[in-house]
Amino acid sequence: MAHAQSEEEQQKALMEKLKHMSPDELREFQKKQCIFCQIAEGKMQAKKVYEDEKAIGILDINPANIGHILLLPKEHHAIMPQLPEDILGHLGILAKKLSHALLKALKAGGTTIFIANGASAGQRAQHFMIHIIPRQEKDGVGLFIPQRQIREEDLAKLKDVLAEKISGGKQKGAEKKPQAEKKTEHKAEKKEKGKPARKEKKQKAANVAKETENKNKKDDVSLDDIAGLFGNG
Amino acid sequence: MTSRGCSAMVDCEFCSIVNKELEGEELYRDDKVVGVLHLKPAAPGHILVFTAHHYPILEQVPDFEVGHVFSVANKLSTVVFETLGVDGTNIIIENGVAAGQSIPHVVAHIIPRHENDGLKLQWQPKKVGNDEMDIAQHQIKEQTENIHPSAFEKEKTQIVLEEESEGKKGEDKKSQKKKDDYRLSQLRRIP
Numbered sequence: 001m002a003h004a005q006s007e008e009e010q011q012k013a014l015m016e017k018l019k020h021m022s023p024d025e026l027r028e029f030q031k032k033q034c035i036f037c038q039i040a041e042g043k044m045q046a047k048k049v050y051e052d053e054k055a056i057g058i059l060d061i062n063p064a065n066i067g068h069i070l071l072l073p074k075e076h077h078a079i080m081p082q083l084p085e086d087i088l089g090h091l092g093i094l095a096k097k098l099s100h101a102l103l104k105a106l107k108a109g110g111t112t113i114f115i116a117n118g119a120s121a122g123q124r125a126q127h128f129m130i131h132i133i134p135r136q137e138k139d140g141v142g143l144f145i146p147q148r149q150i151r152e153e154d155l156a157k158l159k160d161v162l163a164e165k166i167s168g169g170k171q172k173g174a175e176k177k178p179q180a181e182k183k184t185e186h187k188a189e190k191k192e193k194g195k196p197a198r199k200e201k202k203q204k205a206a207n208v209a210k211e212t213e214n215k216n217k218k219d220d221v222s223l224d225d226i227a228g229l230f231g232n233g
Numbered sequence: 234m235t236s237r238g239c240s241a242m243v244d245c246e247f248c249s250i251v252n253k254e255l256e257g258e259e260l261y262r263d264d265k266v267v268g269v270l271h272l273k274p275a276a277p278g279h280i281l282v283f284t285a286h287h288y289p290i291l292e293q294v295p296d297f298e299v300g301h302v303f304s305v306a307n308k309l310s311t312v313v314f315e316t317l318g319v320d321g322t323n324i325i326i327e328n329g330v331a332a333g334q335s336i337p338h339v340v341a342h343i344i345p346r347h348e349n350d351g352l353k354l355q356w357q358p359k360k361v362g363n364d365e366m367d368i369a370q371h372q373i374k375e376q377t378e379n380i381h382p383s384a385f386e387k388e389k390t391q392i393v394l395e396e397e398s399e400g401k402k403g404e405d406k407k408s409q410k411k412k413d414d415y416r417l418s419q420l421r422r423i424p
């Protein structure tokens with residue numbers, strides 16, 4: 001009993017300590033507790049498949065399929081919105097590159113790129129990560145995104161609420177402002193150019209697509225084969 | 234087989250939204266990506282973020298555009314958090330038919346989550362032996378050796394202007410264009 005109480009007290013003291021920590025101290029504390037930080041620092045063993053200055057890719061020890069990669073930033077960030085823009089962009093590009101590596105190395109038929117934000121979305125660790133899961137048809141992994149019906153008025157309501165926030169509204173959002181500006185700029189541009197621009201765009205897009213194809217031909221794994229599997233494409 | 238990449242554009246649902254031929258419940262648009270509400274959502278507030286240009290699979294998207302897809306997906310996911318009072322979000326890209334992708338145009342799903350929402354977006358871990366893991370690690374490592382961050386495709390800041398008349402002339406130029414830097418070609422499309 002006395003022991004339990006002291007544990008409780010310890011917990012209390014810890015909570016109190018956490019409360020008074022500066023953000024930097026708090027991050028340092030979290031880092032010490034985080035196994036993925038220890039893996040990133042090389043203090044804990046893991047099956048590494050990729051590493052650079054900012055990121056590390058390891059095999060998941062509880063994989064959905066063999067070759068399941070966890071891609072993590074080396075810096076400790078608990079959730080996605082905390083990630084600096086450059087790190088997120090870097091991880092996104094690496095997700096593509098590692099996906100490509102899985103297609104080539106394991107002759108995967110496709111990949112699932114999966115991010116969970118929050119425990120209810122399946123986030124298990126307090127260290128942001130991107131899952132890259134090699135897939136084969138009928139591999140039993142599941143991860144099926146259901147399509148449900150929604151009433152039109154509900155959809156319209158959601159659109160209003162979200163669009164208002166996205167366009168910035170009056171509130172904070174130094175971050176979001178550039179987005180909003182871009183959007184209006186773009187609209188103005190559209191209006192000016194009108195139809196001819198659209199036509200040109202289509203043609204140019206077609207050219208780009210051709211070049212994408214040519215580039216892909218050089219690849220030893222045929223992306224065209226994977227891209228061409230769509231039933232009605 | 235190989236021509237599918239561009240011919241699909243004609244009837245691609247997402248391209249039609251990009252071109253404004255089809256009306257979507259649009260939330261976000263810039264020169265590289267468009268974000269709309271899913272009309273058949275897994276959960277209310279389910280958002281689709283797709284590339285403005287038609288690429289069937291992720292591997293075909295230029296690096297800087299991939300980075301941008303993740304960046305916008307993160308921003309929209311944050312907005313979902315802030316406005317819909319959800320407990321979490323999933324961001325999922327089904328890459329290839331084997332992963333469940335049904336439309337040949339790269340798209341990221343942002344799915345709002347609540348405790349006990351009944352969505353089965355989770356997997357059962359597979360039991361894999363240590364030897365098998367080692368082999369997979371070795372095979373994958375061989376392929377990741379040539380990933381160099383310094384070689385990631387970056388968006389060029391200067392605009393490359395090119396005279397291009399409509400119709401046949403464009404066709405003639407195709408062969409010449411092949412020699413051009415692939416990354417520069419990305420800029421030629423009008424946002």
